[in-house]
Amino acid sequence: MCDTRKNGWERKVRKVIPYTPGEQPNRPGMIKLNTNENPYPPSMAVKKALESFPFDQLRLYPDPAVGSLTNALADYYGLKKENVFVGVGSDDVLATAFLTFFNGEKPILFPDITYSFYDVWAKLYRIPYEQKPLDENFSIVKEDYLQENGGIIFPNPNAPTGVLQPVGFIEDIIKANQDVVVIIDEAYIDFGGESCLPLIEKYDNLLVVQTFSKSRSMAGLRIGFAMGNEKLISYLNDVKYSINSYTMNQPSIVLGVESIKDDSYFKETIQKVIRTRERSKKKLKELGFSFPDSYSNFIFATHASYPAKELFEELKQKDIYVRYFNKERISNYLRISIGTDEEMDRLFEALKDIMEQ
Numbered sequence: 001m002c003d004t005r006k007n008g009w010e011r012k013v014r015k016v017i018p019y020t021p022g023e024q025p026n027r028p029g030m031i032k033l034n035t036n037e038n039p040y041p042p043s044m045a046v047k048k049a050l051e052s053f054p055f056d057q058l059r060l061y062p063d064p065a066v067g068s069l070t071n072a073l074a075d076y077y078g079l080k081k082e083n084v085f086v087g088v089g090s091d092d093v094l095a096t097a098f099l100t101f102f103n104g105e106k107p108i109l110f111p112d113i114t115y116s117f118y119d120v121w122a123k124l125y126r127i128p129y130e131q132k133p134l135d136e137n138f139s140i141v142k143e144d145y146l147q148e149n150g151g152i153i154f155p156n157p158n159a160p161t162g163v164l165q166p167v168g169f170i171e172d173i174i175k176a177n178q179d180v181v182v183i184i185d186e187a188y189i190d191f192g193g194e195s196c197l198p199l200i201e202k203y204d205n206l207l208v209v210q211t212f213s214k215s216r217s218m219a220g221l222r223i224g225f226a227m228g229n230e231k232l233i234s235y236l237n238d239v240k241y242s243i244n245s246y247t248m249n250q251p252s253i254v255l256g257v258e259s260i261k262d263d264s265y266f267k268e269t270i271q272k273v274i275r276t277r278e279r280s281k282k283k284l285k286e287l288g289f290s291f292p293d294s295y296s297n298f299i300f301a302t303h304a305s306y307p308a309k310e311l312f313e314e315l316k317q318k319d320i321y322v323r324y325f326n327k328e329r330i331s332n333y334l335r336i337s338i339g340t341d342e343e344m345d346r347l348f349e350a351l352k353d354i355m356e357q
């Protein structure tokens, strides 16, 4: 509808096209491989803490500084608490970082194929941006990020492609851009990639963002965190405290700490997901799919003979959900999250059935 036909107040609304999250159906027996959740439960230590959580404490506001979880993360990664910022999932951390650091006139840069929340935040906060095309192998073209800009963000490994860039490659980009903030979104780094975290000591313009949603099986608790130079973290906190002091709820803080303490379970679960991913790569190849090599908990696959959209629809008929993006360059790809071996076997059987029809 044209704006002039709208009411006075409606013309003043901040109109946005929101991000579309993957569907969250929850039917018994269905297979959900569409939102990169972990197929394994969180640590049993988390379950114990949840069951013994003191009910009466819910009367009280949580610690606005999220102290215990910030300290646990700082200890785990060998940092000071001043280097860590915790938020309500990495979406909250990233949105706060966009608002805090991308405040110049020049466009911020991110890839054309990437996490589709970035352009939503850029538009919401009216940040100018430019999307740089990935090359034909879905790799980032370094030179594109060596021009003047207002900031840089990309995931490593990238989503939805799963492609990992080596730390040296990313360091070249950070080094060449020390007048702006560079955010590396490491939502999937625990599944076999090398983190850029050690670089925060060398570069005060680097913010590394991670999450409990994937490798720690805690998407439902909404815990994300950023690590960087003390100054960056303190600017993030200034913006956070200018919107909402009590972002993290009490159970999430307590359960997040328990998850960090159980490192052997964390590492074991990651290895299970990686083993299934590598096995799934072989199976998908046998079925005729091709895909960029994935270092994440999903595979971004295409088939020369079967259109992705049709496969997506037919899998859905069989109660198997994968993710399909009807977007330029990737409309013939399916993003398949790594489930358990049994779930993946059912997916491969279903694909075989569909292809034999």
Ligand code: PMP
Residues within 6 Å of the ligand: 088, 089, 090, 091, 092, 115, 155, 159, 185, 187, 210, 211, 212, 213, 219, 223, 224
């Ligand atoms: N970054 C990337 C690249 C993602 O794929 C996701 C998951 N949708 C997120 C950040 C946000 O995850 P969360 O808010 O659950 O931490």
